[in-house]
Amino acid sequence: MTTTQTTPVTARPTNATEIGVFTFADVSPEATGVHADQRLPEIVEEIELADQVGLDVFGIGEHHRPDFAAPSPAILLAAGASRTSNIRLTSSVTVLSSDDPLRVMEQFAMLDSLSGGRAEIMAGRGAFTETFGLFGYDINDYDDLFIEKLELLLALRSGRPVTWSGRHRAPLVNVVVHPAPVQQLLPIWLGVGGSPESFVRAGRLGLPLALGIVGGAPARFAPALDAYRRVLDQSGHQPQPVAVSVHGFVAKTSQAAADTYYPADAELMNRVARERGFATTSRPEFDRKILANGPYIVGSPGEVAERILLLHETLGHQRTLFQLAVGSLGHLDVMKAIELLGTEVAPIVRAELGGRTDAHATQTLANEALDQRRAAPS
Amino acid sequence: MTTTQTTPVTARPTNATEIGVFTFADVSPEATGVHADQRLPEIVEEIELADQVGLDVFGIGEHHRPDFAAPSPAILLAAGASRTSNIRLTSSVTVLSSDDPLRVMEQFAMLDSLSGGRAEIMAGRGAFTETFGLFGYDINDYDDLFIEKLELLLALRSGRPVTWSGRHRAPLVNVVVHPAPVQQLLPIWLGVGGSPESFVRAGRLGLPLALGIVGGAPARFAPALDAYRRVLDQSGHQPQPVAVSVHGFVAKTSQAAADTYYPADAELMNRVARERGFATTSRPEFDRKILANGPYIVGSPGEVAERILLLHETLGHQRTLFQLAVGSLGHLDVMKAIELLGTEVAPIVRAELGGRTDAHATQTLANEALDQRRAAPS
Numbered sequence: 179m180t181t182t183q184t185t186p187v188t189a190r191p192t193n194a195t196e197i198g199v200f201t202f203a204d205v206s207p208e209a210t211g212v213h214a215d216q217r218l219p220e221i222v223e224e225i226e227l228a229d230q231v232g233l234d235v236f237g238i239g240e241h242h243r244p245d246f247a248a249p250s251p252a253i254l255l256a257a258g259a260s261r262t263s264n265i266r267l268t269s270s271v272t273v274l275s276s277d278d279p280l281r282v283m284e285q286f287a288m289l290d291s292l293s294g295g296r297a298e299i300m301a302g303r304g305a306f307t308e309t310f311g312l313f314g315y316d317i318n319d320y321d322d323l324f325i326e327k328l329e330l331l332l333a334l335r336s337g338r339p340v341t342w343s344g345r346h347r348a349p350l351v352n353v354v355v356h357p358a359p360v361q362q363l364l365p366i367w368l369g370v371g372g373s374p375e376s377f378v379r380a381g382r383l384g385l386p387l388a389l390g391i392v393g394g395a396p397a398r399f400a401p402a403l404d405a406y407r408r409v410l411d412q413s414g415h416q417p418q419p420v421a422v423s424v425h426g427f428v429a430k431t432s433q434a435a436a437d438t439y440y441p442a443d444a445e446l447m448n449r450v451a452r453e454r455g456f457a458t459t460s461r462p463e464f465d466r467k468i469l470a471n472g473p474y475i476v477g478s479p480g481e482v483a484e485r486i487l488l489l490h491e492t493l494g495h496q497r498t499l500f501q502l503a504v505g506s507l508g509h510l511d512v513m514k515a516i517e518l519l520g521t522e523v524a525p526i527v528r529a530e531l532g533g534r535t536d537a538h539a540t541q542t543l544a545n546e547a548l549d550q551r552r553a554a555p556s
Numbered sequence: 557m558t559t560t561q562t563t564p565v566t567a568r569p570t571n572a573t574e575i576g577v578f579t580f581a582d583v584s585p586e587a588t589g590v591h592a593d594q595r596l597p598e599i600v601e602e603i604e605l606a607d608q609v610g611l612d613v614f615g616i617g618e619h620h621r622p623d624f625a626a627p628s629p630a631i632l633l634a635a636g637a638s639r640t641s642n643i644r645l646t647s648s649v650t651v652l653s654s655d656d657p658l659r660v661m662e663q664f665a666m667l668d669s670l671s672g673g674r675a676e677i678m679a680g681r682g683a684f685t686e687t688f689g690l691f692g693y694d695i696n697d698y699d700d701l702f703i704e705k706l707e708l709l710l711a712l713r714s715g716r717p718v719t720w721s722g723r724h725r726a727p728l729v730n731v732v733v734h735p736a737p738v739q740q741l742l743p744i745w746l747g748v749g750g751s752p753e754s755f756v757r758a759g760r761l762g763l764p765l766a767l768g769i770v771g772g773a774p775a776r777f778a779p780a781l782d783a784y785r786r787v788l789d790q791s792g793h794q795p796q797p798v799a800v801s802v803h804g805f806v807a808k809t810s811q812a813a814a815d816t817y818y819p820a821d822a823e824l825m826n827r828v829a830r831e832r833g834f835a836t837t838s839r840p841e842f843d844r845k846i847l848a849n850g851p852y853i854v855g856s857p858g859e860v861a862e863r864i865l866l867l868h869e870t871l872g873h874q875r876t877l878f879q880l881a882v883g884s885l886g887h888l889d890v891m892k893a894i895e896l897l898g899t900e901v902a903p904i905v906r907a908e909l910g911g912r913t914d915a916h917a918t919q920t921l922a923n924e925a926l927d928q929r930r931a932a933p934s
Contacts, residue, residue, distance in 0.1 A: 205735065214669040214735030222638045222670065242662070247669065247735040249662035256631045257638040257670050260600045280690065281659075284620070284627035291592040291625065292600065292635050312658065314726020348692020357583065357592030357625040 194531040198235025200270040201503040203248035209506040214247035220509040225258030229265040231520025237270030252285040259293035271302030271369040275323040276309035279331035287359040295360035302369030377402045381409025388421040419496035426475035426500035428482045446505030479522035572909040576613025578648040579881040581626035587884040592625035598887040603636030607643040609898025615648030630663040637671035649680030649747040653701040654687035657709035665737040673738035680747030755780045759787025766799040797874035804853035804878040824883030857900035
């Protein structure tokens with residue numbers, strides 16, 4: 179009765195890969211005339227469709243900029259929660275360094291209750307740095323902030339009373355998060371860009387790892403993932419799942435996929451490049467990125483399925499996340515891509531690697547644990 | 557073209573009263589066995605029904621305690637937003653003193669986009685004090701915190717770049733909230749318990765006022781409301797609406813209403829009374845509270861309508877909010893009460909005082925303003 183209560187319920191590795199989509203809630207009014215009040219309800223429809231076609235996960239990334247409309251991922255995920263029944267709902271990422279772990283945990287605990295135990299957090303440091311100034315943090319504390327806040331978030335997730343003090347937040351005395359999440363341990367993934375120490379950190383902490391690939395050959399991350407798995411093991415943790423997120427798109431034909439995704443993706447990439455003084459992108463560069471050893475997965479359903487299987491062979495990951503809705507990409511194209519991912523891509527991948535994976539096992543375990551906790555005298 | 561852009565779009569007073577409901581998302585597992593994962597989805601259903609039967613407003617109150625399951629009202633309101641089309645969605649209240657006005661504004665701006673311009677904020681200091689310790693504030697700064705944070709919230713609402721510094725938050729330089737809300741000025745009500753200076757503050761700031769009545773005769777607030785209206789006028793502000801919130805319930809008969817509401821309300825009131833060392837309540841006390849000059853509005857549809865009209869005669873308010881779902885009150889009883897409020901109570905009140913009031917005018921104005929802002933060169 180008490181043994182399963184301490185069993186970690188974070189999704190465990192299998193030989194399969196879940197398939198999901200995520201977005202930063204891009205709005206590019208100057209390019210498309212689409213504002214947040216149109217785009218956010220569209221995203222709720224996309225979450226709903228992703229659930230209907232059986233995709234495993236939907237993610238929303240946090241930003242505080244004019245070109246992304248989701249400063250609070252949990253708000254948008256909650257709107258999706260009340261219109262879905264199976265899909266898991268995750269931040270991708272929560273910029274934890276500049277947020278309060280207590281508020282974050284409260285919000286995702288509410289999302290977990292609203293969704294019947296489908297909430298997850300992907301904790302990251304953020305690819306943009308605007309949040310440091312906005313919320314009064316020093317960019318020089320980049321690492322220290324993240325480590326301290328992650329530690330507190332994990333403590334608060336435990337459900338046990340937390341007494342804590344640190345440098346970047348007021349101390350806590352015997353604090354328990356209300357409401358309690360449905361899942362015994364709400365999954366917290368460590369969002370990782372590419373810095374080697376992040377892989378080691380995730381391994382030491384025993385956390386599932388979410389790798390965001392934006393450039394280069396995915397295969398180059400294989401050694402770092404091996405290191406992560408080694409550190410997990412050496413640190414006495416059970417194996418944990420790896421998620422890989424990519425820029426990607428699917429349409430009926432390769433040509434249609436590339437012709438639809440390129441201009442939208444370029445609109446975003448060039449906006450960011452101009453901001454940072456980087457070189458802008460081009461169609462030939464894009465065409466190289468979508469090659470079999472490239473960072474983007476763009477093509478027909480058969481090609482995309484093939485690429486997921488190849489990626490899985492290379493990285494042995496358990497979850498593939500597609501950033502479909504980027505830059506100026508239109509809602510209807512996103513909807514068509516979600517439908518194809520669910521109805522044509524996923525069946526091929528599942529036939530090859532096995533059925534749906536951890537989400538359900540997680541759910542079942544979590545519910546068992548909850549039932550036991552409730553049955554037990556408090 | 558620019559004149560209407562500066563027109564305040566907060567709901568303006570009329571001779572009518574909107575009717576709404578609100579809750580703190582009470583959970584009383586020890587009394588009812590109902591946990592947050594059951595209760596929060598139930599509340600989404602209640603919001604949906606309230607919309608279907610034509611109620612004007614639904615509110616969620618913020619708490620960080622085991623007996624209330626909504627530390628982030630916007631999360632629950634967002635879940636409701638994607639299942640409703642007309643009802644306005646408000647916090648009741650947002651505990652502004654211990655929150656970050658920038659995060660609050662971002663969250664309600666997202667809610668506003670998700671709901672097509674139906675979001676409102678009721679800013680308050682909170683009836684409980686647990687948030688001060690949790691978020692590292694000093695209870696001795698009770699007033700100063702609220703004033704400073706309200707000032708910043710109002711500045712951020714303007715949509716103009718905000719450069720600001722204060723005692724209780726990191727300074728901001730040229731910050732604009734993203735996404736922009738749909739409404740030109742997202743309504744911010746000042747939540748007031750009863751302290752005279754709060755009425756004066758709301759008047760000076762030109763804010764609509766939300767009066768929470770928990771005890772005593774409502775009529776005793778008439779002088780304070782007169783003072784509020786006088787200060788509004790003297791401060792050069794346009795007339796603003798007043799909301800009055802009460803503990804209240806409606807059922808087919810007076811007897812059924814009282815018999816259903818009393819034990820649930822007593823469960824809550826006595827829990828709080830024990831915490832604070834106050835005397836517990838009793839049925840005779842409850843029966844006095846629901847008399848025509850008492851603080852509670854509990855009865856048959858005809859009686860409740862009559863009480864709203866009487867209250868309106870006394871206080872001249874524009875919005876009546878019922879805290880139906882308190883303590884251990886069950887979902888089905890709440891659903892029946894919402895249906896009666898919408899289908900039987902509201903028609904009587906509207907026939908007497910005129911139709912739906914400001915929400916639509918607000919919405920129209922806000923949309924016109926938005927269209928103009930978009931049409932204008934930026």
